[in-house]
Amino acid sequence: MFVRLEVTYKTKKGTEVMFTSDEMNAEKALLIAEDLEKTGRLKDLVFIDHYDTTLTMKELKRYTEEIKTEPHNITVYFDGGFDLKTKMSGLGCVIYYDQNGKSFRQRKNRLVEALDTNNEAEYAALHFAIQELEELGVHHLPVKFVGDSQVVINQLNEEWPVMEDVLNSWADRVEENLEALGITPEYTVVPRKNNQEADRLATQALEETEIMSTVEIVSEE
Structure with a gap:
């Protein structure tokens, strides 16, 4: 909180x-x-x-x-990449959270098919991140979601209309999942340079390099 x-x-x-x-x-x-x-x-x-x-x-x-014993103070970075030649998409998410008086960073990616555009891959990456939050046991908390997709962030913030049916379907899926978990989202769009971790994970997924790690963040103070 x-x-x-x-x-x-x-x-x-x-x-x-x-x-x-x-x-x-x-x-x-x-x-x-x-x-x-x-x-x-x-x-x-x-x-x-x-x-x-x-x-x-x-x-x-x-x-x-x-x-205290549950994940809280959560910030999620997400990114999706789409390869037009292979029709494959790479999804990446980085989750920062506190639990039991310690801070953690979880990094994970996934390679998926059956998507058609980069915008769809971005939505899929956000949906993937929400699934990871569910795995962590996150529920009934505010969560900050950070991405470099102006389309996804501005549509979910209701600042831009959702004109395409497929993206509207993804937006509905995201909102339904968040509601089911009791998560109140706060969406922030950032330049790509400020989303490098998630961007790298998406690229590694496209390279068929699977990443799944959780590490404790130790303060230098």
Whole structure:
């Protein structure tokens, strides 16, 4: 879960100021809130989630404890590649998540056939990523999906119309799967250079190089 802090702070002379922080993961927000409380000058402090729901510190602590053993703070990068000559498609996804106080990165790809365009491969890559989330046991959480396909992202954000029947079918499939898992998506489009991991996985799939790995991300701090 990502939240922002809304704080009312009172100085020694009684001057009050209210400020709101940038959005951050719940664990970091709790650490900052606890540090602010030590000043003894907080008049009020609440957490606001992505849906503008207000939570107390007690409520947020209970929530973080409940999801601690499950994957959370999830960001998914996806990419699809289509080879016009072979009519094969490469799908790649990279999933970053936290679990049991640790951070992980899962990389996986797949080679598939029976697709006809690059846009269809991009949708298939997103669908593939959602299937991997289901395998991880992700449910009833917000998830950030990041890709370099303006067509897929803008269509799912309802900023562009879906004119082709086949892409409309893929969009419906994606939305149905997300709804079944209780996942609330946040879609972000990025330049290809910012999606290199997923792009490389899709290319490796087309080269018939299968990748499937999960590693712990160790902080250098």
